[in-house]
Amino acid sequence: MEKNSITHVILTGGVGSRLWPLSRKSKPKQYLDIFDGKSLFEMTVDRNKNLADKVMVVGNIDNCHLSKAVLEKSNTEYIDIIESTPRNTAAAIAFAAFASSADDILIVTPSDHIIGEIQLYEQAIQEAIEKAAKGFIVTFGIVPTKPETGYGYIERKGDNVVSFREKPNQVSARDFIAKGNFLWNSGMFCFKANVFLEELKVYAPDVYDTSKLAWESNKDGILNLELSLTIPSISVDYAIMERSKKIKVVSSHFEWSDLGSFESVYDYLITIGHSVDENGNMVIGTNNYTAFIGVKDTIFVHTENANLILKKEFSQDVKSVYNALERKKSNLLD
Structure with a gap:
């Protein structure tokens, strides 16, 4: 056969x-x-x-x-x-x-x-x-x-x-x-x-x-x-x-x-040695010195024309920001 x-x-x-x-x-x-x-x-x-x-x-x-x-x-x-x-x-x-x-x-x-x-x-x-x-x-x-x-x-x-x-x-x-x-x-x-x-x-x-x-x-x-x-x-x-x-x-x-959220990206990046501070805060997208005060398990995401700051456990809510920008027909989604 x-x-x-x-x-x-x-x-x-x-x-x-x-x-x-x-x-x-x-x-x-x-x-x-x-x-x-x-x-x-x-x-x-x-x-x-x-x-x-x-x-x-x-x-x-x-x-x-x-x-x-x-x-x-x-x-x-x-x-x-x-x-x-x-x-x-x-x-x-x-x-x-x-x-x-x-x-x-x-x-x-x-x-x-x-x-x-x-x-x-x-x-x-x-x-x-x-x-x-x-x-x-x-x-x-x-x-x-x-x-x-x-x-x-x-x-x-x-x-x-x-x-x-x-x-x-x-x-x-x-x-x-x-x-x-x-x-x-x-x-x-x-x-x-x-x-x-x-x-x-x-x-x-x-x-x-x-x-x-x-x-x-x-x-x-x-x-x-x-x-x-x-x-x-x-x-x-x-x-x-x-x-x-x-x-x-x-x-x-x-x-x-499926890396469908920043929480899963965070978990994956930690396994490949991406750095976090002593309170579990992570920076993605920039090598600029970034200090976190009074927060833990927070992710700072930097891009050229938009930043996002979120508590890791609220990762699923990023979609609502995306949807709001979509309703405004924002060029920040392009």
Whole structure:
């Protein structure tokens, strides 16, 4: 039996609003070089190099040049799919599946996650590929290390998914951890292209039909704006994962963080030796001498035209600052 061709599909659409002012529309968090001198996007490309035969990048018109610069630097050949407007993950993944052969196995990953313990990561990928080859749609669940409220959860029994849960409050998160059969939802998937498209056709036919039309009229991988605007903007979790009967979960032990907030960036930077003062205060973005008086666990984020000062535990609230600036159509988001 011949081996399925494996494609690493990298989704690069997010804007990282909880990491403003570091993350901007012109340079979202996955392209920032604040992580060990490499961007998260570059680290994503590197970690999957040996696991796949092909690389495919699904990005948008505003960031495709940033992906191109990284991939050209490392001489990586890739298939480029450029969305003219963001339509969420169900459509983004559908485009990758339409661009593939029916039996190709796709490993779909975001471009802005930190992953450690690569041996365990590769083990999880191999397990997922085996399940995908049998016709399952595989999601990766991370064994939780703490009752995190910033992530969605997967309730499981063995490798079967019982339910998907939205980001919980602190009480529910503790309850999930205590029960022991809940995993963090990593937003990574593995499946055969045709299996994904068949399930999309069944459970979200409107997304399937409109994505197919948009894909069929692409010009060199660039999708038509008018046709794209007809695609319902829904997540793959909602379109397929919560509905399909073909879902399996791989329970994974590798280190994982989606770096979705300054709290998780703070925790990661400490592990690579970024300095904090004796009260746990951290400076990001400047080498200027900065003194903190009367505060602890505070993060000072400096950029050329905007600063942010926050208590670490209020990291999720950065999005409200971003949303307020968006309502004002502020150029501080660009």
